[in-house]
Amino acid sequence: MxxxxxxxxxxxxxxxxxxxxxxxxxxxxxxxxxxxxxxxxxxxxxxxxxxxxxxxxxxxxxxxxxxxxxxxxxxxxxxxxxxxxxxxxxxxxxxxxxxxxxxxxxxxxxxxxxxxxxxxxxxxxxxxxxxxxxxxxxxxxxxxxxxxxxxxxxxxxxxxxxxxxxxxxxxxxxxxxxxxxxxxxxxxxxxxxxxxxxxxxxxxxxxxxxxxxxAATAAPTAAAPTAAAPTAAAPTTAAPAAAVVAEAPAAGGQVGGGATPAAAPVGARLPRGAGMRAAWSVVRGQPAARLGIAAVAVGHLVMVAVMAMTPVRLGESHADADVLRLVGIVLSLHIAGMYAFSPIVGWLTDRLGRRAVILGGVGLLLAACAVAGTAGHHTPRLSVGLVLLGLGWSGTMVAGSTLLSESVPAGVRPSVQGLSDLTMGLAGAGAAVAAGFVMQVAGYPVLTLLAAVATVPLVALALRPVPTGASDEEG
CATH class of the missing domain: 1.20.1250.20 (MFS general substrate transporter like domains)
Known part of the structure; x- marks a missing residue:
């Protein structure tokens, strides 16, 4: 092999x-x-x-x-x-x-x-x-x-x-x-x-x-120059006992302005069967992994918050005999936005870069909040907003998941991915609960405004300047 x-x-x-x-x-x-x-x-x-x-x-x-x-x-x-x-x-x-x-x-x-x-x-x-x-x-x-x-x-x-x-x-x-x-x-x-x-x-x-x-087979080859000529940058901090698992460099994949995806550091020591605590330690040390998790969680939070209360919004202006039919149509369009165009989103992720597609997904989420929040009781415009919401979710999900997967070593990757899904799920559940409260107290337009504001930390993280010498995706 x-x-x-x-x-x-x-x-x-x-x-x-x-x-x-x-x-x-x-x-x-x-x-x-x-x-x-x-x-x-x-x-x-x-x-x-x-x-x-x-x-x-x-x-x-x-x-x-x-x-x-x-x-x-x-x-x-x-x-x-x-x-x-x-x-x-x-x-x-x-x-x-x-x-x-x-x-x-x-x-x-x-x-x-x-x-x-x-x-x-x-x-x-x-x-x-x-x-x-x-x-x-x-x-x-x-x-x-x-x-x-x-x-x-x-x-x-x-x-x-x-x-x-x-x-x-x-x-x-x-x-x-x-x-x-x-x-x-x-x-x-x-x-x-x-x-x-x-x-x-x-x-x-x-x-x-x-x-x-x-990765384990590639590690000795990648580590050979370090063994022959140690540098000051070599890791010296002791970690839990484990085999050394290195990620092969991800060269050759054009992402974000022609740069290559960030490779996990060769020689990183990983605990066997690493759990959530070890996963969080790895994520804290990898800016690209933090961006990936944040993109997935924030995109899901905004999507769930707005989508969960859309049927209630429709129920404010339609009779019971019509609301179920309209909810079915609007949510079907929303689901199509989430999944139907994901191959195109994936192609753009490889072509333009993970960070660029994450920012594009945030832009679509903001557009969705603006369109849905100002639609009033105009169902066609609300439907357009829900389609944009699904497309924005797709951008943050596909690009964020891809960036996360390639930013951490293979030995700890499942735990980091589990941490991402845990964060995403809890963010969605919390958003659903909070959305109901906001809807009752302030209404649907305020809910969409708050959902848009929730993207600000993600935008700041995605626009963080890239250190000199680092890849575009390393951030």
Whole structure:
């Protein structure tokens, strides 16, 4: 196997073959998993309202978001120790258990079981989120953004198809004796089992473990000049006992004004199976990683805050008979903005640079807040705002995730990615809660204004001057 990720293509045919196979598997399982997640979300609030009442229906939905965020910790710990395959399989298995518990809660009308089931149901979302990182473990530097975005784009198929399956699933399972609205969660559990089973059998060799072997093989070559002629810049601080895991330099990938992506420092010592504390230590020392995490979290926060209250905004000016239809149309357009154009966003990320696309995504988020916040009760203009909101989220998600993945060493990468998903999930859950309060006290225009203000720290971080001699993406 080749010892350098930047070696000529002919020198590493095995890596290219493994990557193509990985992308095909992830694309297929992302569709299946996307159907599982969305089919449950489509009826989750309605089921919760019937069991526990309307007042707590939103909390039940938020439990799934929080569950996905919290599950990122154990899932990425498994990945750090054993590879991507067992981590993804465990996440889908937890999601399947959650779906079964929700069905049991519907049958018994036991509210605590409903909340536990929704919390575990977030495992499906956690698996879908981690799949995007799996796509870039072996990706060529110049194609990381595109290959990550293709996996995000696959979610579009599941997200669009799933709501149409919800009614069918409910009709089919009604003959099995299941209560109304429980059937979609039974189908979700089956979808998670199928996706996890496919990965368990076919995701071999594991892309993360393969990337680590390549990095470990490249490390002695990269470190040889340092051994022969030590410099004052060599790391001297002791770290937790661990093997030295180095990242191969990411040369050859044009990002941001022709510069190459930042390579993780060769010789960085990483704790075996590094957890959240070690991940945070690595992120603090890598400006590019901080920017990547901030882009994903802030983009998600703004998107959730505005999107969550849009149905309420529509309900202010439309009768009950029309509002559900309009909500479906507007949110479908929003989802299309989030996912449908992600391959283009990925291409731009590789072509223009991670930082440039992050700033472009922020610009779209600001435009979305301006358009939606000033739309009044004009539904077409509000729809345009929600499309722009989805596009802005796509820019920060794709470019931020790509930048984060290539900015940290392979040994700690899963933990750092888990930290990012945890931060993103908690930011989204907090935004949803705060948005409801702001909407009630001050109204939708003020909510969009505050969401726009929330992007200021990200803009400041992205515009931070690049030190002399550092790459554009290193910031």
């Amino acid at each position: 080749a010892t350098d990720l930047t070696a000529p293509r002919t020198a590493r045919p095995d890596v290219a073959s493994i990557q193509r196979r990985t992308l095909r598997l992830l694309f297929g399982t992302q569709i299946i998993g996307g159907v599982g997640v969305t089919i449950g979300i489509a009826v989750g609030a309605l089921l919760a309202a019937r069991i526990a009442g309307t007042a707590v229906a939103g909390i039940a939905q938020s439990a799934g978001v929080v569950g996905a965020a919290l599950l990122a910790i154990p899932v990425t710990r498994i990945m750090a120790r054993h590879g991507r395959r067992p981590g993804l399989v465990v996440a889908y298995a937890v999601g399947a258990v959650g779906g079964v518990l929700v069905v049991l809660a519907a049958a018994t009308r036991w509210v605590p079981l409903l909340f536990l089931g929704m919390l575990l149901f977030g495992g499906g979302t956690a698996a879908n989120l981690q799949a995007r990182y799996t796509a870039v473990d072996l990706a060529e530097p110049a194609r990381r953004g595109r290959q990550l975005s293709v996996i995000i784009w696959a979610t579009t198929i599941g997200a669009v198809a799933a709501p149409n399956f919800a009614a069918l699933a409910d009709r089919v399972t009604s003959g099995w004796g299941l209560p109304p609205l429980a059937g979609p969660f039974a189908f979700s559990a089956a979808a998670f089992v199928l996706a996890g089973g496919v990965l368990l059998v076919l995701l071999r060799p594991d892309p993360l473990l393969t990337a680590r072997r390549i």
